[in-house]
Amino acid sequence: MPSRHELRQLIRQRRNQLSIEQQQQAAQQLADRFSHLPFLPDCQHIALYLSNDGELDTWPLIHALWQLGKQLYLPLLHPFTPGHLIFQHFQANTPMRVNRFGIPEPDWSCPDLRPVPQLDLICTPLVAFDTDGNRLGMGGGFYDRTLAHYPARSSDGQPKLIGLAHSCQQVDALPIEPWDVPLPAICTPDATFLQE
Ligand SMILES: Nc1nc2c(c(=O)[nH]1)N(C=O)[C@@H](CNc1ccc(C(=O)N[C@@H](CCC(=O)O)C(=O)O)cc1)CN2
Numbered sequence: 001m002p003s004r005h006e007l008r009q010l011i012r013q014r015r016n017q018l019s020i021e022q023q024q025q026a027a028q029q030l031a032d033r034f035s036h037l038p039f040l041p042d043c044q045h046i047a048l049y050l051s052n053d054g055e056l057d058t059w060p061l062i063h064a065l066w067q068l069g070k071q072l073y074l075p076l077l078h079p080f081t082p083g084h085l086i087f088q089h090f091q092a093n094t095p096m097r098v099n100r101f102g103i104p105e106p107d108w109s110c111p112d113l114r115p116v117p118q119l120d121l122i123c124t125p126l127v128a129f130d131t132d133g134n135r136l137g138m139g140g141g142f143y144d145r146t147l148a149h150y151p152a153r154s155s156d157g158q159p160k161l162i163g164l165a166h167s168c169q170q171v172d173a174l175p176i177e178p179w180d181v182p183l184p185a186i187c188t189p190d191a192t193f194l195q196e
């Protein structure tokens with residue numbers, strides 16, 4: 001099995017080779033599929049992220065969810081607890097800044113923060129996934145640290161975490177580490193993978 005480092009390089013390269021047309025089509029298809037998830041009507045407060053490095057463009061999904069009246073949140077690199085994320089309310093007019101990875105994030109505003117337990121659904125970026133719900137990220141451990149102490153499902157068993165990815169980010173199996181937080185759901189433009 002390739003190492004985590006090798007897999008990251010391979011899959012990041014693969015998704016960066018998608019054409020603009022393939023990227024646009026994938027983003028629209030994902031927005032449509034996601035909008036019809038059976039548990040979406042029960043989710044009002046949803047964390048997303050702004051795409052980077054060939055990740056599936058989340059903008060069509062963001063607009064679709066705003067249309068549905070959902071409250072959206074974006075991750076900020078935690079200002080006091082290195083390696084962790086916090087989530088802040090995101091609207092069309094939210095003031096933004098660029099973080100040290102070059103990814104735009106909302107300007108820190110305490111009253112607009114929402115603690116993880118009060119989010120109904122958190123969409124995570126990922127580099128590679130397998131159909132068992134295992135996730136390999138960019139290597140910062142941000143999502144693994146932030147989500148380590150929270151249940152991945154709500155009390156009625158619905159997923160509270162869902163990974164988003166291009167179909168080409170699927171691999172047969174991933175080398176797993178003890179701290180990796182598995183995903184009860186993964187959505188791609190072509191399929192939704194739900195764990196039992
Ligand atoms: N869109 C998006 N936002 C996200 C994440 C993500 O994976 N995707 N993250 C998920 O955790 C966090 C940021 N994690 C990241 C970790 C590494 C790199 C990155 O590009 N690393 C460069 C080297 C950067 C450097 O010079 O320090 C690289 O690997 O080439 C980007 C984001 C929070 N926000």
Ligand SMILES: Nc1ncnc2c1ncn2[C@@H]1O[C@H](COP(=O)(O)OP(=O)(O)OP(=O)(O)O)[C@@H](O)[C@H]1O
Pocket residue numbers: 125126135136137138139140141142143144145146148177179180
């Ligand atoms: N819950 C945790 N507590 C402490 N350290 C952690 C935790 N989760 C991950 N780490 C550390 O973070 C580093 C990166 O982890 P990993 O390679 O799994 O990141 P990733 O899942 O690819 O990144 P991300 O979650 O940011 O997308 C590892 O060195 C790991 O030890």
